[in-house]
Amino acid sequence: MTNDQRRYLIVGPSxxxxxxxxxxxxITLKNLYPDCxxxxxxxEWSLPVLERMPQVHEGISLPVxxxxxxxxxxxxxxxxxxxxxxxxxxxxxxxxxxxxxxxxAQAKIRTGYRGEMRNGLLNDIRxxxxxxLEQTVQRYVAHAYDGKIDNPPAIPFPVLNxxxxxxxxxxxxxxxxLDRPVICMMPGAxxxxxxxxxxxxxxxxxxxLIASGYQVWVLGSAKESALGEEIAGDKGDSGFNLCGKTQLxxxxxxxSCAKHVVTNDSGLMHMAAAxxxxxxxxxGSSTPDYTPPLTGQEKLNVHYKYLECSPCFKRVCPLGxxxxxxxxxxxxxxxxxxxx
Numbered sequence: 648m649t650n651d652q653r654r655y656l657i658v659g660p661s662x663x664x665x666x667x668x669x670x671x672x673x674i675t676l677k678n679l680y681p682d683c684x685x686x687x688x689x690x691e692w693s694l695p696v697l698e699r700m701p702q703v704h705e706g707i708s709l710p711v712x713x714x715x716x717x718x719x720x721x722x723x724x725x726x727x728x729x730x731x732x733x734x735x736x737x738x739x740x741x742x743x744x745x746x747x748x749x750x751x752a753q754a755k756i757r758t759g760y761r762g763e764m765r766n767g768l769l770n771d772i773r774x775x776x777x778x779x780l781e782q783t784v785q786r787y788v789a790h791a792y793d794g795k796i797d798n799p800p801a802i803p804f805p806v807l808n809x810x811x812x813x814x815x816x817x818x819x820x821x822x823x824x825l826d827r828p829v830i831c832m833m834p835g836a837x838x839x840x841x842x843x844x845x846x847x848x849x850x851x852x853x854x855x856l857i858a859s860g861y862q863v864w865v866l867g868s869a870k871e872s873a874l875g876e877e878i879a880g881d882k883g884d885s886g887f888n889l890c891g892k893t894q895l896x897x898x899x900x901x902x903s904c905a906k907h908v909v910t911n912d913s914g915l916m917h918m919a920a921a922x923x924x925x926x927x928x929x930x931g932s933s934t935p936d937y938t939p940p941l942t943g944q945e946k947l948n949v950h951y952k953y954l955e956c957s958p959c960f961k962r963v964c965p966l967g968x969x970x971x972x973x974x975x976x977x978x979x980x981x982x983x984x985x986x987x
Contacts, residue, residue: 652682652683652684652734653676653680653682653683653684653734653735654683654684654686654731654732654733654734654735655676655683655684655685655686655733655734655735655736655737656686656687656688656728656731656733656735656736656737656748656749656752656754657669657672657673657685657686657687657688657736657737657739658688658689658736658737658738658739658740658745658746658748658749659687659688659689659690659693659697659739660689660739660740661690661740662837662914663693663696663837663895663913663914663915663917663918664913664914664915664916664917664918664938665739665783665914666689666693666696666697666914667696667805667807667914667917667918667920667921667941668783668784668787668805668917668938668941669687669739669787670700670702670805670806670807670921671784671787671788671802671803671804671805671941672737672739672787672788672790672791673685673687673700673702673703674702674803674805675788675791675800675801675803676702676791677702678803679791679792684704685702685703685704686703686704686705686706686707686731686733687703687705687706687707688707688708688709688724688748689706689707689708689709690708690709691708691710692895693706694706694708695894695895695896696807696895696896696899696918698896699807699808699809699810699896699899700805700807700808701808707724707728709721709724709748710724716744717744718744718747721744721747721748721751722747722751724748724751725747725748725749725750725751725752725753726751726752728748728752729751729752729753731752733749733752733753733754733755734754734755734756735754735755735756735757735758736749736752736754736756736757736758737758737759737790737791738757738758738759738765738769739759739787739790741759741760741762741763742762742763743762743763743764743765743768745759746759746765746768746769747768749768750767750768750769756770756771757769757770757771758771758772758773758790759771759772759773759790760772760773760774760775760786761773761774761775773789773790773795779798779799780799781799781936781937782799782802782936782937782938782939783937783938784802784938784941785799785800785802788800788801788802802941804920804921804941804942804943805917805920805921805941806921806923807899807918807921807922809899809900809903809922810899810900811900813897813900814900814901814903814904817893817897817900817901818904821887821889821892821893823864823887825904827860827861827862827885828860828861828862828906829861829862829863829864829904829905829906830853830856830861830862830863830864830905830906830907830908830909830984831863831864831865831866831901831902831905831907831908831909831910831919831924832849832852832853832863832864832865832866832878832908832909832910833865833866833867833908833909833910833911833913833915833916833919834846834849834865834867834871834874834875834878834911835867835868835870835871835874835890835911835913835915836911836912836913837913837914838913838933838962839932839961839962839963840962840963840964840969841931841932841959841961841962841963841964841969841971841972842911842912842913842930842931842932842933843911843931843972844911844929844931844972844975845969845972845973846874846877846878847877848975848976848977849865849874849877849878849909850877850878851977852909852977852980852981853865853878853879853882853886854882855977855981856981856984856985857882857883857885857886859985861885861906862885862886862887863878863879863882863885863886863887864879864887864889864901864905865878865879865886865887865888865889865890866889866890866893866898866901866902866915867889867890867891867915868890868891869890869891870890870891871890871891872888872890872891874890875888875889875890875891876888889901898915898918899918899922902918902919902922902924903922903924905919905924906924906925907924907925907926907927907984907987908924908925908926908927909927909929909980909984910926910927910928910929911928911929911931912928912929912930912931912933912935912938916928916940917938917940917941919940920940920941920942920946920947921941921942923942923946924946925946925947925948925987926940926942926946926947926948927948927950927980927983927984928940928947928948928949928950929950929951929972929975929980930949930950930951930958930971931957931964931969931971931972932957932958932959932960932961932962932964932971933958933960934951934957934958935949935951937958948983948987950975950979950980950983951971951975952970952971952974952975954970954971954974956970956971957971
């Protein structure tokens with residue numbers, strides 16, 4: 648590391664989709680400072696995903712669970728990182744505890760938005776203009792620029808590298824062939840049911856697509872295995888419930904086999920967009936204005952009804968009907984998929 652070379656310590660977010668969106672910041676930093684080094688401190692689960700981002704020099708695990716305070720662990724981790732001589736740190740979460748590691752790592756310039764009394768821990772505190780920086784990804788990327796910005800920054804799209812050897816191994820292990828075009832479905836949404844298109848709709852859509860010559864793969868964690876079984880379990884050799892049968896990073900490689908993805912607004916949606924597949928995204932309690940899929944218009948299909956009650960950003964529909972999701976019909980998605 649030369650004297651004028653920047654070395655960044657980025658405190659990454661705790662959600663899958665947010666970590667993928669953070670790659671837009673990493674790309675921007677490399678565009679501005681091509682020889683900079685970028686280390687990302689993040690949850691253990693995200694390290695294999697960070698390895699698929701060529702801009703990241705090193706992913707560093709922080710051994711605490713989501714929401715855990717763990718003051719001593721954070722202090723210890725920060726002190727362990729002092730020898731890296733970070734010239735800059737960027738703290739993406741707005742909590743007080745998230746700023747501890749860069750402070751104890753003695754990063755020289757520690758940047759982040761004002762929040763939770765972080766004066767002292769951060770020495771480059773920015774005021775968040777929510778009207779100008781409407782999207783989460785814009786708020787991340789704005790950190791790359793020294794000083795105040797007057798307009799929303801340009802957003803480079805995330806691009807996750809795929810591993811063809813791992814993909815081929817997975818296909819063999821899961822006993823799947825590519826003899827028919829693949830549609831991936833991601834019916835889960837970690838945030839809550841107000842973001843989940845009805846599973847019966849997914850099942851009906853899978854049936855119609857299989858009748859049209861496609862095969863359907865349902866992707867998700869073990870928590871979505873029951874959803875996957877309801878969607879694909881009775882579809883013979885054309886429906887595959889892969890929920891819980893792969894690691895998170897494996898999903899990147901399986902998605903690369905797909906022609907289309909039908910998904911809720913979720914972390915896996917952002918992964919699919921970053922792999923470069925045509926995405927069909929269903930929005931309920933959230934909005935594409937806030938967390939859009941980061942991909943080109945030619946690969947983007949947004950399904951959102953702009954009802955009077957939405958977006959509410961609630962985990963569970965406060966009115967008890969989830970009309971924002973139920974009013975998006977199976978035929979609407981089906982016709983879009985087969986015509987794209």
